[in-house]
Amino acid sequence: MRAGDLLRPLGGLALAAAMSGAARPLCAQAAATFPRVSPHAIESYIRFLADDALEGRGTGTRGEWVAAEFIAAQFRRMGLEPAGDSGTYFQAVELLGRTPSPTLSVDGAQLRYPQDYVVAPVTDDTLARVAGELVFAGYGIVSPAHGWDDYKDADVRGKIVVVLPGDPDSTLFDRLTGRPWIAVREKADVAARRGALALLVVQSEGRGGVPWQAVQAFTAERISLGAPATAVAFWGWLSDSSAAAIAARGGHDLTRLRETAGQRDFRPIPLGATLDAEIRTAVRRVPTANVVAALPGRGPRAGEAIVVGAHYDHLGIGEPVNGDSIYNGASDNASGVAATLAAADAITSSGAHPARTMIFAAFTAEELGLQGSEWLVRHPPPGLRFVGAFAMDVLNLYGRTRDLGTVGVKQSSLGDLARKAASAEGMTINEDPDDLHRGRFFRSDNYAFARENLPALRIVNGVNFVGRPTDWGREQREKFWNERYHRPNDELAPWMSMDGITQQARVLARAALAAANAPSAPVWTPGSDFRTPAAAAR
């Protein structure tokens, strides 16, 4: 599970190609035992992936490579087809490490770096020169679902857009499971589609912006994918005071601009100044791969694909804590991979031939910002079109629950499938407000799919534990976040139980197979920002 939250736009999707044959959900004999999920198997996967020998599975490291080979071997063993590059299970993910050395000036006056601004280069070039008029575009939000459009009919082509962080009002948008306007990546997507050259966010602490301290992290190397077809050359942040000074140049007052921006009838305001940017970027390749396997669908819907995936990377070797420098990532996310493998095993061993193709995937570079899942979304296997995704990240190693935790259950029809699947296992569905308020819808691979308008559901932990007091589940969760999350002691411990994750894997197998066999592809719930197709949404 990733810590940060700043993401980038995607390319288009491949077209579907129907495949012949007849779907067979399950034969009668298999249906009686479906889903067959072994707690031994789940524990063995976690034990191996979280072993010190795998050195924390850092992206681009040899430990991550061993993990990828392990997952591929299990896919092969199950009889799943390779769906990566050239007949293998491995989909090379082109990650670039970029370290910027920028020079920005406004009307010839050079800004101070990094006191006045920081930038995140998006282009693959080692030298980018960008010049254009500055235009203030309010919050930079375009949401047809909520009748909001900061751009209106303004032409920002060839210009550099300045926006405010966050959104104007907590009641306007669905901050918990809607499109996350707090993410600079989303604002940059909108600006790019409008033809803007670059995007600058006015850093405004306490007003929906991240602390300037956190923004300063962007002076160091950032590892992300190569630039998609439609993208700004860079995005960045202006400090509050430098933004005020730039506004004043053209006779504008930043405080006044802020007030105007909160209005539904806001129109972009030219700032009467020109920005020149010269960004030199040190670029290096970081070799890594997703692991991708297919259970081919049968019949006319075989070109549609349901993804079942979890990230397999973690933080590698890092700062020692209590003498331990290996960040094993047993919960985060050996557990999610284990459930994915267990669900794949249950579905393949049942002999099911689903109508839609099922893609089982282990994503790389999630901890670096959902990079592996974004790459898969950009590059579906040939002949396939993704129509929905289940993502597992940090699962239940504490025992049986009465409820299945989800994030995004009300946002799409996948939620209903999960509810039915949970019910078949004697469980209810729960969406804990705490998970939503912590932004968990946006902090794992499900969001990489949602961002491209593909219905995606994240499975997390229930809170209602069998044989435990009411608050016990939440206590365990808090203990994890406070004591083990992203620390070397996120390890498999003898006191842990595979009962809970076994339940989760069973529900996952049922829900994913149901999605693959449903008459229609998953859809977003009306009113969601994610509902409309990508082109019309922005």
Next chain:
Amino acid sequence: MRGLLLLLAAGGVPASIAAQRPGDGVARAVRADVVRGHMEFLASDALEGRGTGTRGGEIAAKYVAAQFERLGLEPAGDSGTWFQRVPLTGRRFTSSLGVAGGPALTVGTDFVAYLPGSADSAQVTADVAFVGYGIVAPEEGWDDYRGVDVTGKIVLMIVGTPGDQDTTLFRHPARPDYGFRQYKVEEAARHGAVGAFVVYRQPYQASWPMIADAWLGEQLVLGDQGAGESATRVAGWINEAAARSLVTSAGEDLDRLAAAAARPGAPAVPLKLTLAAAAQGRTRIVPTVNVVGRLRGRTRAAEAVLLGAHYDHLGIGRAIAGDSIYNGALDNASGTAGMLAIAEAFVTAGARPDRSVLFVAFGAEEAGLLGSAAFVARPPLPLAQLSAMLNLDGLNVLADTRDISALGADLSSLGDVFRAAATAEGYAITDRNGPILQEAVQQGFFSRSDQASFARAGVPVAFLFFGDRVGTGPVGSGKERLDDYLEHRYHQPNDDLHQSLDYEAAAHYLRVFARTLLATANAPQPALWNKDSPYQRSH
């Protein structure tokens, strides 16, 4: 008949029709994809050749343990874990050799030397006797030491057996290792020689650079045993050219001596030659393990049948064609994958035989069968309770054959069980005097993998070997495939996943062993050595 069996093996036939014979269930459950998945993991570059005591070796062991755990086997290693410690000591030698008072030979090019005993260093200067092949084989009426006292001398002998020159000799030797350095040096020690050097020459299965690389690197010995004491204080190999010039300087001719060595009754030849040999050793502890999982027996759980395969290989070594990773795909990712595939077949078929089945991945085989030696030295169950050991080393992933063989099976009641299993899978039994089994004798394959440790310890064994007729090819086509592997890929970095691999053939072979394993585990009696077998139960 064969067609029907293949159909059954491929699945898709209702259980009521298929489950006609015991063994059909487990045989049908052996899947080529399972073999392939495990093999692709173990032979991937990420495992760095699975060298003993290396990171890649450790990951391979943990992978096998993870698979055992996934299948729900019971841990049967040390104190409730999957792992049985193999206490290894690594020794590296520096050495010198030359005519006493004369110029020194070049280590690596001309010779390699080591300390057969546990001493840290040794230096000997002594007269040399040429003792032919250095073999004492009463059953062949052969004694290369007859009429000569080599006490306090350095003996010189040639690698291999007289069978290399005269195929009527040593056709069915009591000891399959007469041709090898270790036997020859032990024999020299029994005769009191202070030094023992084996002259390298063809035919021999290893090239000189392979031997030199191995001895210039670290030697592993089982720590529990220790090297022990040895009358022979310095031993080693001398390359043919260097040996020739030494022998010439003594006024003899190496080729004439070698030719004479294959003649029955040829005497040892004292040489007018004094050699000075010295070696020093440095020692360290090398951690490695066997991985042991048990499928508990239904009625006689305390007894067991063992299916083994070594998981180690050579690690990272000298680059050949730009590749330094010795992946060991056939040797022995294939066997380990096969062992795991049979374990999975037993579990998915729900087979619960009377006796327990021990599934074992051995470490340190390439260093001299050390993992299996450690296992029999400190077995997790009394060896008297171990009915049989079946071994997979170099599974046939090359091409399916019409016939099949198992080395050592004919020394015990396992022979009949194996034959029945082979027949049930539509295989003929390979002709004992056909080319591939003659090659097996010549190359000493039986003594070159872990089954040898068990046979010596008195446990009946069978080592799944190759057949001699590939597809519709003639007799000898199997040997051709094997020879191609042995000549071009064996113990080289290109024994990897890029060679042509036939996983269906491997699965078909494994079905024979799955049946053999099940039948042995369910047999009323433990496997029994034949009366005329050189191996017998001693426990």
